[in-house]
Amino acid sequence: MSIASAPIRGLQEVARDPRSWWRRSKGSVELWANLIVLGWALVFMLWRGGGFAVTVGSVFAIWAVLAVSLNLVVGYTGLLSVGHIGFFGIGAYAMAVLTSSASYEQLRTEAIPTFGWPFFAALPISVVLAGLVALVVGIAFNRFRDDIYVLVSFGFAVIAFTTFLSWRSLTRGAFGIHQVARPAIGPLVFDGELEFLALLLVFLGLAVLISWLIVTSSFGRVLTAIREDEEAIEVFGYRTTHYKLAIWVISAMMAGLAGALLASWSTFIDPNSFVLLESVLLVSIVILGGLASIWGSLLGALAFVMLEEGMRFVPFLPSEFIGQIRQVILGILLVLLMLFRPQGLVGRFKL
């Protein structure tokens, strides 16, 4: 209902009576948000050409899987988690440690065990590992709510980051892990950028499909009810803690998937990709795109990636400040959204 049929229904409406559709929706923020972000992305990709589009598409796909997974927790269940980057990191590190084939003896740095697994064997392990950690963390976090939930999820992000940085015999700390394997199915090796983009899009499609199945099911409706009023749904006999735990684990597994994909895509990871600030940026993507809307998460991720890539081509901007300026813009956008549109660009739930 929310991802597949809404755009189709919209298109049908446009086709049936374009004039009245325009009159009704020209003041709609959703329409303009969609048009501007998609148009901007399209123009940019056409301008910069194919290689650029493939890179941007890959970055977008990874962020989009993350955003969609986080939206299940933040948007649909109403638990504002700032710690999702931890699961992302767990997935990435599991993939990196299991598949890395680099030998560090020559580099005279700390040696870590090498397993040299293939990508598709390590993928389920990283996803399940993220899920298991989420189960433990979720049991501890289940009783918290609202602002305290924000604080403890900050805590999870800090704990995860410190572990990546300081457990040197497994993660090599700040040196990072090199030569993470690229996926291969028999003779078919996804070592080109374009093939990998295709794979990423398949996984993004999978994540979107799973999310859509969840939010349109009765399970999803219970989640929405928890968000609206947890006591009320408890009165009807639903064990809300179980539901919250379940969606937390599912969402963490999707984040772990995104992390595994990132590790394999960039073939090198270090703890800098999983700092607390990235987690905050991720939350702002989800809020910017729209709470409780899968399409919103995709849009938010696209806007985020295009914001960064777009700023590379502003002539007078020094390149070392791009990340910072993007952060300033995102911060101000968050404030403006909270003032004027607390549900995000195309969202359905006001924080």
Place this chain on the structure above:
Amino acid sequence: MSLAKLSDFSLASLLRLREHQSRLLATALAVAVAVYIGWKIVQSPDQALQFAFNGLAVGAVYALLAMGFTLVYSTVWFFDLYYGAAAAIGAYGVFYLRSHDVLGGQYAVNSGPVNVLFAVVTAGVAAWALHVLLYRRLHTRTNPTALLVVGGLLAAGVGVYTGLVMANPENLHALLSPLVAVLIAGVVYWGLRRSYRRVSSGTGPVPLIAMAAIAVVVGAIVGFLVAVTPELGLYLSWGVACLLSGTVSLALYRGLYVTMRERANSPMIMLVASLGILLAITAFITIVFRSAPRPLPDTFGSEPWTIGGANIKGFNVFAIGLALAGFGVLLFMVKKTAFGKAVRAIGDDEEVAKVVGINTTVVIAIVFFIGAVYAALAGLVSGHDTAIQPRMGLLLLLKGWIASVVGGIGSLYGAIVGGFALGMLEQFGIWDLAGEWRDVISFIVLIVFLSFWPQGLIPRK
């Protein structure tokens, strides 16, 4: 016994068991921690004293943070994450004003746009303060247009003064000496008048003039002394940094939070919006100062003192004293003054406070100002103790937040106890681990406290 009754019974007993077990677990945990720390102390008392000193030094910063944070939280009931940026502004304000002094001016920073920005913000806040404090009282008696013009000029003057001070950090002592003189004169006059009223009931013109003369002379002398001692620059820069942080807080409050609270008074919305502010200010600081860590200039007491075989820097003792003094001042303000009564009334029920005639906007503005000043103090103390970097804001914010939750949300006693307790636990926790795990330890402390003692050490009454 029927089946329903049986299941009812077993459910109740199960719940009781869970409750009981959780208390048991909590007690066991507390005992285990106490035994561990006691064992470590017995094993090497010297080292334990060293860790205790470190814990007190860190705890002073956390206590300062937690006090301001708790004051703001117990008034408006949302977590204002700008608070982290306030700490960073405090530390970087000192760096900005003293950067010509640090490492021979290697990282000297003074940019025109930043000065203009702060001048504009200060002018705006000054204009608002004049409007709130004076205009409403005076505009029925005098010509409103003239009042507006004079007020505008005054505010612009304040802004220009701020800009001048920030643009000439080398001459901080000379530039700030008139301000210090006026402040000292005001305080002296106020004190004299108060004590004079105690002894005699009359207030004739002659003693008033005499008191004013004494105040002016004292102020002038102090101002002159300040103007000829360049060494005071560092301590003046502390004051300026705290004021700037408080000013930004006021600007945010008036410019944003008031409107926002009128639109949707939801704690989560405010939290996310202030998170956006924190993001933006952190990035802004990174753009101006770069992301690499920077040192703050040497201050007094960087020489370690040795007490009982353990070292503590004189500056850390000063920091602990500062935290205790800050606690005393805050406690006096909240418990003994009319302002404190208003703050507590607003914390209990803002609507009712408004109805009984408390100017909630002004009171909350002052609360935000005080909170930001405490955060800035904590930021600059921790900056002098270690080093400053842009992301320190977020980390300090989290520590202050944890300390206030551990101590008991909304309780002032809890804030100082929680701050020092968190510092001690953190330092004793990294005894057997490496120092990089201290953030992890404080979050584990937080989660344990939230799970077993959600009210904190000293709950708010």
